[in-house]
Amino acid sequence: MARGTYQGTKHKAMSYTKFGYIFIAPFVIVYCLFSLYPLLTTFWYTGANMKSTTAEFWGFSDKEVYYDEYLDLTQYYDDIEASVGIPQQDYMKIRNFFSAQSAADQYEPLYAEGIQALINNGEISQATRDQLQQSLDNNDISYLSEDGYNELKTWKGGFTDLELTITGQLGSLNTKLTSIVSPESTGEEEETTDEITAEDILSSDSYAEFIATLEAGEFDEGQQLLINYLTEKSGADSLAAYFSDESVSVEDPMFYYICANLNSPKAKDAEGENIGSITVPFMTNLETYLMKNTWPTTISSLNSYSNLEGYSDGSIDLHSGEETLYADLETLESMGLLTNSVQLVADGETLVPESDVSTNVLYAMREFIDSNYQSDDVKIMSAMQISKLSSYLDTMGRAVLKGQGVEVDKYITFNGDFDVNKYNAFKTEIGLKDVLTMDKYEELDEGYKQMIVAAAQEVVAEYEPQLAPAEQALAAAEASGDEAAIKEANETLASVRNKISRAQADIKTPAGLLSKVNAKSEYIFVGFDNFANIFSNKVRRDTVFGSFVTTAVMWIIGFIPQVVLSLLLSAWFTDTKLHLKGLNLMKALMYLPNVITAVTVAIFFRKIFAYTSGGSVSASQIVLHFFGKEEGYNFFENPWATRLIVCFVNFWMWYGNTMIILIAGITSISTSLYESAQIDGANSVQTYFRITLPLLRPILLFLMVTSLIGGLQMYDIPMNINMNPALINFNGTMIKSTRTVLIYINQQAFGMQDAKQVGIAASVSIILFVVTTILSVCIFYLLRDKDAAKAAKEKKLARKAGAGR
């Protein structure tokens, strides 16, 4: 080191080293705090109980509001006024507010596209449409007047039964089927219960009992009609015979069809009375079994399944694929899954499906096809939106508050972000701001604790005197040697002891009122249960690994053409014989997409490929029309088309980047190699494959690993290109076709309101971390200074050799 050469600095040089620590301190501190510590806590959260996450866990910062929302005092006090000091009527205002707010969250009354449909709807008066526009602009529904809302309802009242069935029933059918196919998408997470097998159902006592009931045949007239109808459908001699047949299979759609119709019949007898049900005792088990084993695959194989949502909200013209939809509805009917939409009526001695479009979605669909009814998406969309509006505007909570003269709409937030300030304004208006405070809650908590302690003390006082007699009784029983008496005495003693110890625990640490809601946010360590859950629960495993596979697939389909094209372009750009002009400009142009905000790019491509049958038409549809495909094509309805769009966008954003790196790599290859190749008479193709490509190998590897690591973080584009991607079958489970790992983590941790799963989100994060770490290690070895490593190795070898001698 040069430092030593200066006079007198030798000892000073030592003191400089402390500046090294000072200079790197900010980096180290910030890294440890903002990266390392969160990473470690993420590890820690992998052990979090799946249900241990509530609003508070995720930062409901204002505790007072949190308690207002989640701690329903009426549950704990019979008389609020006496115990809390707030008139019941006033306190209920708070409860009503939150019920109205939750209706607003759930039904999104200001759903932009729906409101826009109403605004574009020429059948509604201009005044109302202006009010809606104002509501939308200001995100405040109170701009919509009572008269305006009534006009909307009257307009919807003019719908025919056919239209109502199409808008209503298809929608609820879609919700039902989606919850079967992908329970995780609707937030319903099944518990890991013991698997039920078909064998369990068929050999259970309740199954034998059911057959006995059928054989006994003690049914009323209506039920007999139903049984006759179902017997005829089953093709057996009698229902009892059908069920006791050795070859009967629970997976047979007929099996469930019969059970569902018996258990909850939607049928009327000759007098028009509803037919009573014949309880099927194993129904729950059967449904659980089918839900896990056959339904999801059957439903997801329906041709119209992925379109169902579009059909029900009007965004897809029902006339595209109407016969397919009808056929699928028939399949669902034969599986017994339409029981609630198909009414059976008596026709003489037999039951027949009622031919009424208002109750029978199958008939409505038939009617719709035959009558060549013109579906109008503005109309259907408007109808859907009016339902959403009424789901909020007609809620009990809102109506009560309105009746009390509270301008509730002013304080509700409609975009999903709860606004504490608005709520506090509401609380001030109803006069509870200074009454129901945090202090009040703590006071109540204290009072509740005292109540618990008092009750526990009573228990102790009651049971302690019983302890001695119970002990004596046990001793006496033991002396007599009577087994039964000993057992009984033991049980009595145990129960007395148990009661006392529980009461003593309550006295020691009484559970207050606030812990009723706080308990939910406590961290409960479950060890590796979350990982176990990811690997053992089939639906969970498929969705998690499906998202990894989706990510990898979308990465690789984008990466291969990107590298091939970049290799070609870089070869041309560095070819001295070609001597391309404008090289720098072209490089700059090709790199441009890489620096542009990915979200903008995604939204742009979303717009370009959007499918619309109504007013506005996207660029891709214009092109398709030009080439004679009048009906256009819905790219986002096809899972692979959606994936390919994502791949194309990735390819398009990254080929310039890859090309520039490859050009740099090629120019760094020593020209002497090429010169000697030329002297040896190699042509340019030979030179490329024998010299350039082998020498580019490390760079290609570097590109691949960095691109893969980047690709695993894919989020912006798939997230924004289509928020509700079509489903695709992965290993028997339907998963969202463009849901990448990060989207999955984000949804688990921050997505669903009440079913946030921090444990799963953290565990998947850690799996992702492990994968990227392995890849980073590869990069590390690539970036390592090879000569230095070699020198170090030689030195080591030399030392070893020296030691050997």
Add this chain to the structure above:
Amino acid sequence: MSYNQRKLQSKSGSIAAYSAMVYIVVIFFSILAIIPFWYMFMNATWDSFNVSSRFILWPNFKNPGQLFTNWKNLQERATFSFAVGFKNSFIISISTTILSTYFSALTAYGLTIYQFKGRKTLFTLIIGVMMVPTAVNITGFYRLMLAMGLLGTKWPLILPAIAAPSTVFFIKQFLDSAFSLEIVEAARIDGAGEFFTFNRICLPLMIPAIATQGIFAFLGSWNNFFAPSILLNRTENKTLPLMVAQLYGDRFVDYGMIYLGLSASIVPVIIVYVFMQRFIIQGVAAGGVKE
């Protein structure tokens, strides 16, 4: 002779044909790279009816006022405010750029100049964590920000920039190749303090590396979507990408307005790119070649 001449002629002829083909392909891909932006900008000047009935690649000369109508419509949207988004993005990106370049330079300098114990290990660690994505610790990070009371503010997006491993790595590479310790020695002899030496003497010498890394830090922060989408929830705090993400809606949309919103969100990036593309492309090339 004549044979050879013919051969030469045909060879040059085939080279001309070959290079023509190469030009066509290369120009095609150059155009492919920018045509979406062109389409976006052009359609921003048209009304929704024209955008959705024709494939337009030219500006609206017939009615230039449409651009302003679109802008007005865009301003009326409750969820999109260009001014607010731009301000937030700008504050976050500029702060991130300054913090990450200054502190990375400081760290890289500290690792290069001072022979303290464990610096090799530390540098190895920095390379090791360079590729670990920030996204994997988002659950923990969110909870930490919650505990620190920083949720919904800009700080969670700015402060972590102080520790930017890849920036440190690249500046260190620069220092190793193009920095002489003698400057530091000379400054010490002249009695300069260590911080003075760094801030006044060495930092200016690092400008080329800092500029390149600064541009990348700026663009990365400007384009960032994942973390802001989780950490910022109120409209007045949202960055431009978050605002843009709200420009969806496939039906009954005013296409002219949407394209104007998209265009507006990328104008700042394109301006930075036009002026800095030389540095950017050099930086990309330098990042890839590590042998």
